[in-house]
Structure formats: structure tokens, C-alpha cells
Amino acid sequence: xxxxxxxxxxxxxxxxxxxxxxxxxxxxxxxxxxxxxxxxxxxxxxxxxxxxxxxxxxxxxxxxxxxxxxxxxxxxxxxxxxxxxxxxxxxxxxxxxxxxxxxxxxxxxxxxxxxxxxxxxxxxxxxxxxxxxxxxxxxxxxxxxxxxxxxxxxxxxxxxxxxxxxxxxxxxxxxxxxxxxxxxxxxxxxxxxxxxxxxxxxxxxxxxxxxxxxxxxxxxxxxxxxxxxxxxxxxxxxxxxxxxxxxxxxxxxxxxxxxxxxxxxxxxxxxxxxxxxxxxxxxxxxxxxxxxxxxxxxxxxxxxxxxxxxxxxxxxxxxxxxxxxxxxxxxxxxxxxxxxxxxxxxxxxxxxxxxxxxxxxxxxxxxxxxxxxxxxxxxxxxxxxxxxxxxxxxxxxxxxxxxxxxxxxxxxxxxxxxxxxxxxxxx
Numbered sequence: 001x002x003x004x005x006x007x008x009x010x011x012x013x014x015x016x017x018x019x020x021x022x023x024x025x026x027x028x029x030x031x032x033x034x035x036x037x038x039x040x041x042x043x044x045x046x047x048x049x050x051x052x053x054x055x056x057x058x059x060x061x062x063x064x065x066x067x068x069x070x071x072x073x074x075x076x077x078x079x080x081x082x083x084x085x086x087x088x089x090x091x092x093x094x095x096x097x098x099x100x101x102x103x104x105x106x107x108x109x110x111x112x113x114x115x116x117x118x119x120x121x122x123x124x125x126x127x128x129x130x131x132x133x134x135x136x137x138x139x140x141x142x143x144x145x146x147x148x149x150x151x152x153x154x155x156x157x158x159x160x161x162x163x164x165x166x167x168x169x170x171x172x173x174x175x176x177x178x179x180x181x182x183x184x185x186x187x188x189x190x191x192x193x194x195x196x197x198x199x200x201x202x203x204x205x206x207x208x209x210x211x212x213x214x215x216x217x218x219x220x221x222x223x224x225x226x227x228x229x230x231x232x233x234x235x236x237x238x239x240x241x242x243x244x245x246x247x248x249x250x251x252x253x254x255x256x257x258x259x260x261x262x263x264x265x266x267x268x269x270x271x272x273x274x275x276x277x278x279x280x281x282x283x284x285x286x287x288x289x290x291x292x293x294x295x296x297x298x299x300x301x302x303x304x305x306x307x308x309x310x311x312x313x314x315x316x317x318x319x320x321x322x323x324x325x326x327x328x329x330x331x332x333x334x335x336x337x338x339x340x341x342x343x344x345x346x347x348x349x350x351x352x353x354x355x356x357x358x359x360x361x362x363x364x365x366x367x368x369x370x371x372x373x374x375x376x377x378x379x380x381x382x383x384x385x386x387x388x389x390x391x392x393x394x395x396x397x398x399x400x401x402x403x404x405x406x407x408x409x410x411x412x413x414x415x416x417x418x419x420x421x422x423x424x425x426x427x
Contacts, residue, residue: 001332002204003279004217007197009339009417010035012164014152015189018180021142027178031169032341033153034077035192039065039163040338042156044280045273064156065163067093068138068188071151074167074175079340079414083162084153091145093159094188096136126377127404127420128200133193140186149178154190164192195417197339208328214317282332286322294319339417343369343407348423353399356423359391363409363416372406400427 012035018027043064073085121132136154153165167175180186201218272281284298296319314332322328345361356373363369366387373380373394380403385392397403402424409416 001206001215001330003333003335004202004204005337006334007337007339007415009195009197009341010040010192011195011341011417012154012166012190012192014166014191016152016168016178017187017189018178019185019187020183021185026184029169029171031166031173032344033164033166034079034081035164035340036081036083036162037079037338038082039155039161041275041278042161043163044278044336045275064161065154065192066096066136067155067157067159068096068136068190069093069153069155069159070145070147070149071153072149073151076175077151077165077167081162081165083155083159084151084165086151087159088147088149091147093155093157094138094140097139124420127374127406129406129418129420130196131193133191135189135191138188138190140180140188142185143182145180145186146182146184147180149180150175152188154192164190195339197337197417208320208330209323211321213320216315216317218313218315278336278338280334280336282334284330284332286328288325288327289322291324293322293324295322296320338414340409340411340414342417342419343409346405346407346419346421348405348421350424350426351393353426354397355393355395356397356403356405356425357391357393358405358407358421358423360407362388362390363411365411365413366409366416367412368410370406370408370410374404374406375401397425399425401425 012033013030014033015030016027017025019025069084069087070091071084071087075085123130149168151165151167153162155162168178170176201216203214203216205212205214207213273279274281286293286295296316298314298316320328343360343363346358347360348356348358351357358371360369368387369385369390369392371383371385371392373382375398380397381394383392383394392405394403402422405421405423406418407421408418
């Protein structure tokens with residue numbers, strides 16, 4: 001089969017709060033960070049060999065990325081960085097509070113102790129957008145973080161695979177130094193978001209036994225029995241927010257366990273990960289059968305109490321013919337094209353009852369922006385805006401109607417993630 005392109009994105013933000021013993025807040029600001037290639041590569045590599053049952057994004061994040069470090073570097077963070085520019089040699093990394101930890105300092109995968117952390121997931125099925133995030137909390141006691149700091153980031157316990165890097169910034173986004181005095185406390189709330197990158201259906205073709213086939217890869221509809229979100233049981237955390245049920249692990253490797261529709265043979269999957277090409281190879285094998293079989297669809301249908309729901313499927317047109325007494329093997333390559341964060345500063349205004357105007361902040365190194373305007377899931381108009389222009393207008397719309405604009409920045413290197421922005425025309 002053809003290679004399936006999977007473009008997930010990892011993004012993050014942090015909030016740093018500095019305060020006195022009496023509760024007086026002396027600093028409180030939120031900023032974005034840069035997710036590093038090396039950290040993403042290690043996360044994917046780790047997930048390839050991961051065999052545990054708790055494979056949701058929040059659990060995996062808390063397992064592999066649970067240490068915060070401070071530093072004094074000033075260079076602008078880049079995805080190719082190997083970590084902080086100048087990590088503190090006197091202040092050790094801070095472990096996220098809560099949870100249970102093994103002898104290596106990693107959090108056990110499980111729910112005990114982690115329910116205090118905000119965990120959110122969402123599925124915007126009209127716009128084919130699926131995401132999940134977790135917020136970790138790091139507390140430095142009075143004087144524990146004393147010093148002058150300019151940068152911070154997350155990593156594993158041994159700082160072998162740093163995951164993020166960010167600078168402290170002011171309200172205008174300019175880098176600043178954060179001075180923590182001996183009588184001050186420092187608390188950092190760090191949010192990491194994973195956004196699925198296979199929401200928009202993909203198509204391709206291949207040949208098997210001299211016959212040609214087309215295929216479509218799509219997400220399974222999210223409802224109470226299958227899809228991205230959970231609706232009950234242990235997957236609903238204490239604050240009532242819906243957690244991701246499908247899990248980053250199954251999103252990364254959607255065909256770990258499979259069920260074929262229209263074939264009585266067994267589907268067996270193996271996989272290997274090429275770190276250089278960031279590609280996972282899945283090998284799907286159908287055993288011989290008594291009669292010819294026609295396979296219309298392959299769907300992710302994991303088993304076990306934690307993995308009862310599907311996430312993706314592959315539909316064949318026409319139905320794939322498997323001849324009796326033949327073993328059929330399909331190789332499915334999933335290539336990861338990791339995306340950067342989405343655009344920021346998006347605002348909308350209605351210049352008339354039938355038009356909408358949008359503006360957004362210029363995206364670093366952007367060459368163009370791909371825009372899709374939808375209404376209740378139906379595509380109304382598509383535009384390509386050439387950078388440095390960061391505005392767009394849509395006319396001929398319906399009065400008193402809500403629309404959603406899908407914006408994705410394109411660059412010569414790593415594209416940004418899609419983001420959805422709602423706006424309504426006036427009466």
C-alpha cells in the first residue's frame with residue numbers, strides 16, 4: 001500500500017507564578033514554548049515498544065515528560081535545540097507533584113494520584129479536529145528556586161531527551177529575566193497538547209495480484225461506543241472533564257490491532273520504527289481461507305478493558321479480493337510529519353451581514369496560509385493567503401450564521417498545526 005502521511009502536532013504553554021509567603025503575587029504570566037524534535041522522536045520511539053494498558057496521551061506524557069528545569073540561556077528557542085541553552089548546574093530538575101514513581105523517577109502509568117491534574121480532550125467532528133492535553137504542576141518552595149532565570153523546559157528524569165524549551169517573556173512577547181528572591185515561591189503550570197493529524201481523510205491506491213485498488217483512511221466517528229472521546233467509567237476524571245479514550249499510542253500506531261470486515265481470516269500486525277525517516281511500518285497478514293474472500297474495510301478494533309474502541313479505518317474500493325488458500329500481506333507505512341504550533345492572535349469581525357474579516361499574528365517563516373471556511377461542517381470556501389499577508393475576507397455569506405475558519409500556516413520547513421476559529425455574521 002501507499003505511505004499514509006500522519007501529521008500530528010505537539011504544542012505547549014506554561015504559566016509561571018511567583019509569590020510571597022503571605023500570598024502576594026509578584027509575577028504571573030503565561031507564554032508559549034517550542035517542542036523539540038529530539039523529544040518527539042524519543043516519545044514516538046518509546047511508544048513503539050510500549051506494552052502497557054494505559055496508553056492515553058495524558059498518561060504517556062506524565063510517564064515520559066515529568067521534569068522541569070530552569071536555565072539562564074537567552075537564544076531564541078528552535079525545534080532543533082538539544083535542550084536548554086544553559087541549564088542550571090546548581091538547581092536540580094523539579095518533579096511534577098503527585099503520582100507514584102518508580103526507581104527511575106518516572107511516574108507509574110495509572111490514575112492514582114494524577115486526578116488532580118487538569119486533563120482535557122475534545123473532538124470537533126464537523127471540522128475533523130481532535131486533541132488532548134494535560135497540565136502538570138511544579139512547585140518550588142520558599143527560596144528553593146532562588147536565582148535569575150531566563151529559560152525553562154521539560155524533559156525525562158535523566159534529561160536525556162529534552163522535550164520543550166521556552167523563554168520567560170513579558171506581555172509583548174519579549175524575553176525577560178525572572179528573578180526569584182530567597183523569600184519567594186515559584187509555581188509553574190505546564191500544559192502539553194497533542195493534536196491528531198489524521199482528521200482529514202486521506203486517499204491512495206495500490207496493486208495486489210494484478211488488480212488495482214483505491215483506499216481511504218478516515219477517523220471513526222466519535223460517540224459513546226467508539227472514537228476519540230470517552231463518555232463514562234474510569235475515563236471521566238474528578239473535575240468532570242472528558243478524557244481522551246483513543247489514546248496517543250493508538251493515534252500514533254492506529255493499526256496495532258485490527259479487524260477486517262468481510263474476511264474470516266485473522267489479521268495480525270507487527271511493526272518497526274525507522275528513526276531517521278520517522279516512519280512506522282505495519283505488516284498486516286490475512287491467513288488462508290476455504291473460499292475467496294472480499295475485504296471491504298480494515299478497522300482499528302483493539303481489545304481489552306482499556307482499548308475497547310476504534311479510532312481509524314481503511315476502506316477499499318473495490319473490495320479487496322483475497323483468493324482462497326492464499327496468505328495476503330499488506331505493508332502499511334505511516335510517516336510522521338510533526339507539525340509546529342498553530343497561529344496565534346486570531347480575531348474576526350463582521351463588516352456586513354454577509355461578510356467576515358479575519359486577522360492573525362504573522363507565523364514565523366510562513367510562506368502561506370491555507371484557509372477553509374465551513375458552516376456546520378460543510379466547506380463554504382477555501383483560500384490560500386501568501387505571506388506576509390495575515391488577513392482574509394469572506395463575502396456572500398448568510399446573515400446571523402456561525403461559521404468556522406480553519407487556518408494552517410505553511411513554511412519551508414515544519415508546517416504549523418491547524419486551528420479552528422468561530423465567527424458569526426450579523427443580522
